[in-house]
Amino acid sequence: MTDLPEHDVPDEVDRDGWTLAVRGLVREPRAFDAEDLGSLPTETFAEDFDCEAGWTAEGLSWRGVRVGDLLEPVEPAPESQYALVHAMDGEYACSFPLERLADAVLALELDGEPLPTVHGGPARLVPTGDGDCWESVKWVDVIELTAERPDDTAREIALGRVE
Numbered sequence: 001m002t003d004l005p006e007h008d009v010p011d012e013v014d015r016d017g018w019t020l021a022v023r024g025l026v027r028e029p030r031a032f033d034a035e036d037l038g039s040l041p042t043e044t045f046a047e048d049f050d051c052e053a054g055w056t057a058e059g060l061s062w063r064g065v066r067v068g069d070l071l072e073p074v075e076p077a078p079e080s081q082y083a084l085v086h087a088m089d090g091e092y093a094c095s096f097p098l099e100r101l102a103d104a105v106l107a108l109e110l111d112g113e114p115l116p117t118v119h120g121g122p123a124r125l126v127p128t129g130d131g132d133c134w135e136s137v138k139w140v141d142v143i144e145l146t147a148e149r150p151d152d153t154a155r156e157i158a159l160g161r162v163e
């Protein structure tokens with residue numbers, strides 16, 4: 001059992017027909033479905049998760065696909081430097097320098113089980129190294145590559161919930 005707290009799943013989150021689109025400044029935009037992702041090599045790593053609101057979940061074990069392995073087949077254009085990671089819950093999106101995103105894992109499993117919807121399934125971004133809780137984007141559906149750092153909403157939405 002994970003000690004990650006369960007938050008409400010917004011109505012817009014719908015796993016039926018879900019794909020992860022990788023598009024923007026790329027030569028070969030692609031949509032990966034669950035089967036495509038399941039056929040890629042996976043990595044497993046354990047870490048604690050700290051939220052800015054003051055809680056910690058210890059010893060989470062994530063398993064998924066390195067985002068760099070999804071970027072390679074879409075052939076990013078040389079001028080792409082950043083990416084916006086969008087989620088299914090409306091306006092929620094978080095920007096990353098492309099190099100940092102390539103190192104992150106798109107988690108499909110948590111603690112040896114398929115990632116539950118309540119924790120971001122089918123796919124949740126888990127950046128490696130130090131980061132902010134809002135960068136762990138649940139319900140990822142689009143990764144959009146850009147030249148300039150895109151405006152995002154995740155920090156503001158997350159901090160707006162902290163009293």
Ligand SMILES: Nc1nc2c(c(=O)[nH]1)N[C@H]1C(S)=C(S)[C@@H](COP(=O)(O)O)O[C@H]1N2
Nearest residue numbers: 005007051087092119133134136137138158
């Ligand atoms: N799509 C999406 N991802 C999100 C959020 C969100 O509101 N929407 N909240 C973030 C914040 S602030 C935290 S602390 C974690 C909470 O993860 P949990 O719901 O699995 O405990 O999800 C992060 N990822």
Ligand SMILES: [Mo]
Nearest residue numbers: 051052133134
């Ligand atoms: Mo958070």
